[in-house]
Amino acid sequence: VLEASARERMKAAVLAEAATIQQADEEPEVHPIRPTHKQRRKAGLWAAATAAGIVALGAFGIELAQSALPGEWLYDVKRTTESISLDLTFSPSGKALKQLELAEIRIAELAALSERDRSDGGATAEELAGYRTLIADLNRTVASASRAITSYAPQTNGGDLRTLRDWASRNSTRLADMRSAVPAGAVGQFDGSIELLDRVQQRASALLDRWSCDQITSGHEDALGAL
Numbered sequence: 001v002l003e004a005s006a007r008e009r010m011k012a013a014v015l016a017e018a019a020t021i022q023q024a025d026e027e028p029e030v031h032p033i034r035p036t037h038k039q040r041r042k043a044g045l046w047a048a049a050t051a052a053g054i055v056a057l058g059a060f061g062i063e064l065a066q067s068a069l070p071g072e073w074l075y076d077v078k079r080t081t082e083s084i085s086l087d088l089t090f091s092p093s094g095k096a097l098k099q100l101e102l103a104e105i106r107i108a109e110l111a112a113l114s115e116r117d118r119s120d121g122g123a124t125a126e127e128l129a130g131y132r133t134l135i136a137d138l139n140r141t142v143a144s145a146s147r148a149i150t151s152y153a154p155q156t157n158g159g160d161l162r163t164l165r166d167w168a169s170r171n172s173t174r175l176a177d178m179r180s181a182v183p184a185g186a187v188g189q190f191d192g193s194i195e196l197l198d199r200v201q202q203r204a205s206a207l208l209d210r211w212s213c214d215q216i217t218s219g220h221e222d223a224l225g226a227l
Contacts, residue, residue, distance in 0.1 A: 069112055070130040092152050093160055099145035100167050106138040107171055107178075110190075114181035123183040131186040135193055142168075142193075143223055146200045150207060150225030154216045158208060165204035172197035200224055 062081050068074035082102055089095045113131060117123040123131065146164060153161040175194045182190045203224050210216045217226040 069109055069116070070134055071127065092148055093156075096145045096148040096160065097163065099141050099148075100164070103138055103141040103145065104167075104171065106134055106141065107174060110134055110138070110175075110182070111178055114178060114183070117183060118181055123185070128183055128185045131183060132189055135186065135189045139193055139196055142196060142200060146203065147221070147223070147225040150203060150217075151221070153207070154226070158211055161204050161208055165201055165208065168197045168201035168204065172201060203227075 062077065065074040065077040065081065068078045082105070086095065086098050086102070089098045110131070113123075113127070113134070117127060149160045149164045153164075172194055175190070175197065179187065179190060179194070207216055207226065220227045
């Protein structure tokens, strides 16, 4: 295990190299219809540097990426690692519970973004777009997990359905507590996430209330799964 000082030195070196490459990539130039040789070369250098950095850092690089936020260099590494992890989870239950885990990470990222932007004077237009993308990702992940769990849960002991209900209830409250710190331009979409989690909690609760019935679901479904 690396000491904290060594970890910080390695992290600083990686981020400094990334900043150097990104600065070169952001030099002003004419925008032709087709990318020039210089543009293609810089894109290739950026991709190669990113890949080389990940390979060189290995598990340490992946660990560093876990705290990255949207817009930061290592965030793509974080999301790629999550995608691979989800793809390598094959059971319906495992995949749905993994999606709830990832959705909670998105909520943590929203909290970190709002805290950061509140301390540095507010969100820019670009940062506001990041909020909207993050909220959309959260909503898609939650809805997908809900559809999966309400589909297979009636054939199980209902454990995952109770997990879904409790997860949605807990995180709906968490989002509501965060609302005042969210930039005004993202509040409407953010309220949609709170409403979504409330609906998921209500759906799971309604199905659990019918657990002793011969027929738990209606045989129909909507965007959140079984009705």
